[in-house]
Amino acid sequence: MNFSEVFKQSNQLCKVSPDGKYLATCVQYRLVVRDVNTLQILQLYTCLDQVASMEWSSDSLFILCAMYKRGLVQVWSLEQPDWHCKIDEGSIGLVSSRWSPDGRHILNTTEFHLRVTVWSLCNKSVSYIKYPKACQKGMDFSADGRYMALAERRDCKDYISVFVCDDWHLLRHFETDTQDLAGVEWSPNGCVLAAWDSCLEYKMLLYSLDGRLLSTYSAYEWSLGIKSVAWSPSSQFLAIGSYDEKVRILNHITWKKLTEFEHHPTITNSKAVVFKEVEKRPVIPTEDLSIQQIAMESSLFDIQSKYEIPPLPVQVPVVKPDPDRANPKIGISAIAFSVDNRYLATKNGGFQVQSLFWHCSGDSVVLLGKDQLCLCYMATDEEK
């Protein structure tokens, strides 16, 4: 694997454009756009303050830079470098800012989640949406970008509003039967909306696009509930990961549990292959071979590691988290379906894996940890 030289960036703001041609990074208050292949700087923009969040528009023509402290959002155009746009939220403050799927509207969530302001880049219209809910995943756009689901809370009750992204027309507004709605997610086909309760109650509600309640699923009571949710790309399955270290898969026809997967610390399944990374550090040389020592110093940085396959059963080292703290580091925190619907990757427990993604070809998984990047490639045997 080859690596380029190191580029500076701040706040982990480094994103590739959706069409894959450009790379944008933020360094303090500057926005740098490079070409992906040559890594040459194509554009350089200067913002008014340190950039807190940066996002590409869906058509890769605009970049949004949000500065939360100042309550400002600046939009830059790639085609016209001198085009500028500045959105000032004023005294109401800014907590988060994002693009709409069509790349022409910006949704700003004000401080204290007082309202969501929809700014349009096409016309002078401004829309306001009151009482959005501050939760794990309160806003979700459907895959085709036509509809937006927003979780709201008023009068101690949870509601979901469905908007048409075309003109921000409120299509449906209905109450949900949850104690504390934690998140909403559209299915990839855009016809079913999954809404789940906070971890104090295990409750998954499935609504149709027109607001009808299709089904409710609750695996157990009282113990901590849902931690992570993922739809399969074909919308046939819904995977629910919970704090009891199990993944339950629901099928889209009956919305009943199809199967559940456990995460035992001891791996005994004979079909499982466990790869264990063994680090090999180079030996520090002795004193009299002084010339060699200099050469060795440079190679101390690249630690050789190899993977060995230990025999089953394998005991995975588990760090017992503190159960007294809120949001304990137990349970399934990341689920990802492969693109061809064949595989499911889950992360259980307190492992330092921050994100888990499948490659679009469906045969490799990228795991991003705190200091490490792991790429797992699965080679399938050709059937004769």
Add this chain to the structure above:
Amino acid sequence: MPESSFEDINNIYVSSTMPPSRQYSQSTIPLLPFRHYIGNTEFCTENNTSECMLYISQELLALGFPSIFFDLNGLRELDVISALNSMYGLLQMHRRAVGMLAELEVEQLRVSSDLHCQQLTNSKLKDQLELSKKENLRLCERERQLEANTKALHHCLKNEKEEVQKLQNVIASRASQYNHNLKRKEREFGKLKERLNQLLTDKKDKKQGMDVLNYVGRSDGKRSQWKTGKTDSRHESDMYKALLNEFDKHQRELMIENAELKKVLQQIKQEMVGILSPKRQSGETQKEEKPKEFTDQQIASDEEEENSFKGTSEMSCEHAREQLSNSIRQQWRKLKDHMANLDNKGILKHESPPASLVHLGQGINEEMISKEVHQEEMERLKLEIQQCKDFIHTQQQLLQQQLSTPWDEETAAVLTDCYMLEEKERLKEEWKTFEEQKKNFEMERRTFTEAAIRLGHERKMFEEDRATWLKHQFLNMTFTDQMNLKTQNTLSEYAVQEQKHISSPKTPL
């Protein structure tokens, strides 16, 4: 008359001396014959007086009384006095005996009553013992039941405790979650209050607004439309269209899947029919009732089903599905029965060959291998295997013999070495030369190392000498010419020594 007076006296004594107790215990105790003496005629009569007297005297003598006779001229005459004395003695004896008897009777009564008492108490105690044993058993049983109860209760208690512990854990985690949420909300509330205060006190109000150079066109290039009632209904219709499309797609997929499954089922059914019918058609001649029915039924049902299947697209799906699944089930059951029959037939055939062979000859032979034939085949194959093995074994033996036939030693050695002899000789010579060369090299190396060591030593010495010489020279440079002369001498001496040193190592070489 003496006899009657005896009688009267006896009667008197009998009546007076009969103890009262005897009336009670007459049954138990054998009485002494104190009965009323009935008739003297039994013992003594007028004829046998002398014999009676003799007898009485003998008895009295035996009892220790003096003789009641005294001899007078050989005639025994009754001595009345002694007789009366004897009678008195007898009466005394009798009285004493009676007294003793009375005492004994009393004693006996007492003892019997004691015994009776004892028996009563014994039986009472036995009853009591029984009762107490029963009581004991009952108490034991109750104790056992109570122990079982306590064990069950302990178990329940343990379970309850575990559940309580679990619930407590759940409560604790929920409580920590609630606390966390509460704190978060409080913090936000605090921030809100601060902000509100700030806004109220803050004079300048920052305006909210957007400053853009020029508006950009929509991503899809279309113009945006006015918001009217039509747009609302359009949105609704779009949404419903999307849903309907999805439903349609889903339904189409399910229909395709359904059709495929139906095809598969139909195939299975046909295959099953195919397996069953040819066998049965050939076997139609022997067992007429069942198989014929079977095939007829089958053919009939097949036709029916084919007809029905053609019409499935017209009929309701549920009906068709039910029919298909029922028919499959029926076929499967028939197949199972058929297999069972085959098994039985196989056994039957094996047991009674001649009769059934004739009947079952044509039908079953081709497809069904009877057990006998099967076994014969097996035997034959086994035999063949054995023969082959033997053959291989003999071949191997022959080969071995061939390879290891005993030659003469010499010829063997010669024959084996003949091809390599020349090369061996050459190799030996080469080895010899190699060895020699090696020895030479060793020697040379040794000498060289020795020379090197010596050279080293000499060099060291030479260096030392040179150093001292130089030192001397420097020292002597400050002195007068006298010293110069000396140094010159010393110089020459050193030069000579050096020469010697340099020349000496040459000699041993």
